[in-house]
Structure formats: structure tokens, C-alpha cells
Amino acid sequence: MDDDRRRRFEAVYQQNYEQILGYAVRRCATPEDAADVVAETFATAWRRVDSLPRGDEARLWLYGVARNVLANHRRGQAHRQSRLATLTADIADVYTRSPEGAAERDVIARAFAGLPDADRELLALVAWEGLDHGQIATVLDISRNAVRIRLHRARRRLSQALENDEITADRFAVEPT
Amino acid sequence: MNELQGLARVRDEDLAGRSTGLAARALFDAILTTESPSPARTRRPRRRLLLGLAVAAAFTSALVVGPTLVAGPHGATSYANAAMHIELQDGLWVARVKDPHADWALYEEAFRAVGADVTLEIVPAAPDRVGHHLGGGRSVMTSGGPDTLVTGIEPDGCLIGEEGCHLVIKVDENLSGRAYIRLGRAAKPGEVYKSHGTATKAGGMLSGFRVDERPVSEVRKEAERRGLQVVYQIIEPNPDGQGFGLDPDDQSLPVGDDWIVWDAEPHADGVVRLIVSEERVPLNPLYGGPKPRELTSG
Incomplete structure (x- = not known):
């Protein structure tokens, strides 16, 4: 059975590594933090390999774990893995890429950064991970209806923040595709 | 186009290939x-x-x-x-x-x-x-x-x-x-191995014999010719061949001669385990692609 577990974990790991790495890199300020989040997320997946759902559900499940890991990290409660040199080095190049920055983007970034954490995460799951309402409901373990309502509010708050910066809000559609 | 996407430090597509890199392997x-x-x-x-x-x-x-x-x-x-x-x-x-x-x-x-x-x-x-x-x-x-x-x-x-x-x-x-x-x-006589690895490499039970993507009947014939007993592990490949599931309660189904073998592993002394599925899928679900040639040698 252990070999079956290992094979199953390996398949899930290979299929989702890049998505979880992307999730972490987009939300962590440093390569070290991103490496920690990726490592702890997959370590949790291995510890709980018997609970891993199949297919695409596995990815959503991993996003949910990564979200919790990240939250613990931000609260400073995470056990820091200090020996992830290989992974940290691998991620570092992503952080050194120069953003194709424009003044307009800075405005969006500022408005986005000013939103409550929960709003940011909802909007990011749509814009960055490309998830629909149902998938977000799975990741956050809330109802689809709650996702719809909270997304609506998050979009409204983003629009208000952008209007305050005199950027036309309706240019930034954040509907799920 | 969602302009929030522009705020992302990286897109998943930019990370393509990293899952097979050294860092991913080390982790x-x-x-x-x-x-x-x-x-x-x-x-x-x-x-x-x-x-x-x-x-x-x-x-x-x-x-x-x-x-x-x-x-x-x-x-x-x-x-x-x-x-x-x-x-x-x-x-x-x-x-x-x-x-x-x-x-x-x-x-x-x-x-x-x-x-x-x-x-x-x-x-x-x-x-x-x-x-x-x-x-x-x-x-x-x-x-x-x-x-x-x-x-x-x-x-x-x-x-x-x-x-x-x-x-x-x-x-x-x-x-x-x-x-x-x-x-x-x-292993003691009859004891099932807990190790993992293919049986087709040099020195293995089915060394040099290609087992992957062949029907059960052909592989079983070769195994029996070598005096090996055959057991099966039934997997449920994802339709695209990227990974698979395995139901531990569903391992006693009769395996058909035309089922597909994806790999063989040493199971116990004199016993080889064929990893099989009823359906053929485009990729070998154990490897997410063809089984590497160098794993069949000797």
C-alpha cells in the first residue's frame, strides 16, 4: 500500500507542482517564503495522502492547503524550513524578472493592495488561478452563493478604490471566465 | 482580458517544466x-x-x-x-x-x-x-x-x-x-516486498523484456516462461494518461487477457506484479508518458 500511496502522491505532485509554485510565488514577498509554502503544502499532502481527492479536485484541495499554510506563515506561526536552498534558488529567478511596469499598473496594484485580505484572495483566485465560482467554493470551503456575494462585494470595493484613484473601474472586469 | 492578471508576479505558464526540474525533485x-x-x-x-x-x-x-x-x-x-x-x-x-x-x-x-x-x-x-x-x-x-x-x-x-x-x-x-x-x-520466503521499482532492468525478474503498453496475455506468457507467478495490481488511469487512481477494495476483479500492462514490479520471491488497467489511455499513467527505454535492459 505504501508504494501505491507514493505513486499516487508522485502523480499529484507532478501534475500540480507548477500551479502550487505559481500560487505561492504570486502571494509571497520573497523566494524563501514561497519555497516554504510550496514545501509545507506538499508535505501536508503527503501526510494526508489518503485524503487526497482525485483529478482536478486535488488541485483545489492543494490550493486550500496552501492558503492555510500561507495564513499561518503570515501569522508567524509556521515552522520555518531553513534547508530549502535548492528550491529557493530555483524560485529566485522569478523574483528578479523586471516587471513590465506602467504607471497605470501601479495604480491598480495600490488599489488591490489596499483591499482586505479576503477580497484580494477571492479576486486573485479568479484572475491568477483562473477558478470559477464552484472551484473557489471548494478551495475556500464555502457555498457557491457565498462566493458570488463576496466576489461581488470585493469587485465593488476594488472599483471604489480605483475610482478614488481616478481610474475607470469598468475597465477592470474581474468576472470569472 | 482581466487586468488584475498583470499584477501577478508570474503566470503558471511561465513555470512550465519546473515540475521535472532538480528543485522539484529535491523537494x-x-x-x-x-x-x-x-x-x-x-x-x-x-x-x-x-x-x-x-x-x-x-x-x-x-x-x-x-x-x-x-x-x-x-x-x-x-x-x-x-x-x-x-x-x-x-x-x-x-x-x-x-x-x-x-x-x-x-x-x-x-x-x-x-x-x-x-x-x-x-x-x-x-x-x-x-x-x-x-x-x-x-x-x-x-x-x-x-x-x-x-x-x-x-x-x-x-x-x-x-x-x-x-x-x-x-x-x-x-x-x-x-x-x-x-x-x-x-525478504523471508513468501514475504511481499515493500520496495518499489520496475522488474525489467538488468538483473530483474523480467530483465530486457518490454512489458509496458502490451496486453496481459503476452506479458503473462513471458513471465510464466521464466517460471514466475503473476499477480496483478489494477489501476484506474485518468483519461489523458496523466496519473491514475487505485481502489484498494477493487483488486480482486478478474483481469482480462486483453487488459493493458503499464509496468511490472517484483512482488515477492518468484512472483511478479503486473500493473494493469482495463482501458488503454494515450500516455503511460505511471510515467505520464512513455516508460523510459533505459528501464528495460539486460
Whole structure:
């Protein structure tokens, strides 16, 4: 059975590594933090390999774990893995890429950064991970209806923040595709 | 176009290929060597409890019940119990397994006694995996160089069970993390191997015979020609061949001659296990692509 577990974990790991790495890199300020989040997320997946759902559900499940890991990290409660040199080095190049920055983007970034954490995460799951309402409901373990309502509010708050910066809000559609 | 996307530091597409890179591999190995699954419903939790009790007992009564602990200026420098002998040699803890069939708790007790946080499980393995670390490699979460964790047989090439032939584990004295080592030992007759790996490499049960993506009837014929008994493991490939599921309660289905073999593994002495599915899928679900040619040799 252990070999079956290992094979199953390996398949899930290979299929989702890049998505979880992307999730972490987009939300962590440093390569070290991103490496920690990726490592702890997959370590949790291995510890709980018997609970891993199949297919695409596995990815959503991993996003949910990564979200919790990240939250613990931000609260400073995470056990820091200090020996992830290989992974940290691998991620570092992503952080050194120069953003194709424009003044307009800075405005969006500022408005986005000013939103409550929960709003940011909802909007990011749509814009960055490309998830629909149902998938977000799975990741956050809330109802689809709650996702719809909270997304609506998050979009409204983003629009208000952008209007305050005199950027036309309706240019930034954040509907799920 | 969603302009929030422009705020992302990186898109998933930009990371394509990293899942097969060195860093991904190192992390995978590290996780497998430092963590172990917490099964939902097996005997394992009970074993862990017993193990915990055994370790606690070792700490309270180590010097009374038999193990010998030799203290140096910086703490213990050697330790022995019925299962294992450990001593410090040139900056490495050298552990020689006296009894490969002992309760795993005794190995852990020995390592803990010298201050090393090592969990050692010794499991039956195919002959070519005896003395090998089956856990996937050393951990990057521990300190030290490439020799942080070495396993093998001493003297080289001897047969476990013969006088003076030991499984040996060498661990850096300054190990700072937790190491999880799963080490292969010779299987008893009929005992199912816990090692993992293809049977088609040189020296394997089906060395040189291509098994992957062939019908069951062809592979079984070759296995029987070599005097092997055949057992099956039934998998449910994802439709695109990227990965698979496995239902442990659904392994007794009759396997058809036209089912597809994806790989073969040594199962026990004289028994080969074919990993099969009823449906053919575009990629080998075990490998997410073709099985590498070099894995069929000899």
C-alpha cells in the first residue's frame, strides 16, 4: 500500500507542482517564503495522502492547503524550513524578472493592495488561478452563493478604490471566465 | 482580458517544466524522507503509539534494561541494544543493524539515545534493493554534505544473515533535521516486498523484456516462461494518461487477457506484479508518458 500511496502522491505532485509554485510565488514577498509554502503544502499532502481527492479536485484541495499554510506563515506561526536552498534558488529567478511596469499598473496594484485580505484572495483566485465560482467554493470551503456575494462585494470595493484613484473601474472586469 | 492578471508576479505558464526540474525533485525526495503519511485506517497509529511508549521507556530505564550507553565529553558516543549498535566514527554516527527483523522502535531508541532524530524502518525488498534506501534519497531539510545519510551493506556485497554481514546506516553527527529512512532487507520466503521499482532492468525478474503498453496475455506468457507467478495490481488511469487512481477494495476483479500492462514490479520471491488497467489511455499513467527505454535492459 505504501508504494501505491507514493505513486499516487508522485502523480499529484507532478501534475500540480507548477500551479502550487505559481500560487505561492504570486502571494509571497520573497523566494524563501514561497519555497516554504510550496514545501509545507506538499508535505501536508503527503501526510494526508489518503485524503487526497482525485483529478482536478486535488488541485483545489492543494490550493486550500496552501492558503492555510500561507495564513499561518503570515501569522508567524509556521515552522520555518531553513534547508530549502535548492528550491529557493530555483524560485529566485522569478523574483528578479523586471516587471513590465506602467504607471497605470501601479495604480491598480495600490488599489488591490489596499483591499482586505479576503477580497484580494477571492479576486486573485479568479484572475491568477483562473477558478470559477464552484472551484473557489471548494478551495475556500464555502457555498457557491457565498462566493458570488463576496466576489461581488470585493469587485465593488476594488472599483471604489480605483475610482478614488481616478481610474475607470469598468475597465477592470474581474468576472470569472 | 482581466487586468488584475498583470499584477501577478508570474503566470503558471511561465513555470512550465519546473515540475521535472532538480528543485522539484529535491523537494519531492525531501518530503518522502522526512514525512510519512498518517493513514486513515490501518494498524499504523497503534504502532506509533507503541513506538512512543517504547521510546519513553528507553529514556526512563535505558541503563537498567540492557542497552549500553557510553558517554563521552559531549554526551553519548556509542549505544547498543538488541537490534542495533551505534558508534561515532569520524564525524558520522555509524549504525550497524544486528537484527533486521526487530521492532522498529528499537532502532529509533538507539538513534535517539545518541541524539539523532532518525526514524528507521527496515522492510522486505527485492534482492537488488537490499541495503538500499527506499525512501527516495537524502533530505535537503537536514544539514551536512552529500554524505549526510548513507546506507548499505558491510562488508560490501555480503549476504545479510551471514555472520558479520550487516545493514549499515551512516548519519552526519551534526544532523539537524529529522531523517526518515526506509531501508531494504532480504525478504523471508513468501514475504511481499515493500520496495518499489520496475522488474525489467538488468538483473530483474523480467530483465530486457518490454512489458509496458502490451496486453496481459503476452506479458503473462513471458513471465510464466521464466517460471514466475503473476499477480496483478489494477489501476484506474485518468483519461489523458496523466496519473491514475487505485481502489484498494477493487483488486480482486478478474483481469482480462486483453487488459493493458503499464509496468511490472517484483512482488515477492518468484512472483511478479503486473500493473494493469482495463482501458488503454494515450500516455503511460505511471510515467505520464512513455516508460523510459533505459528501464528495460539486460
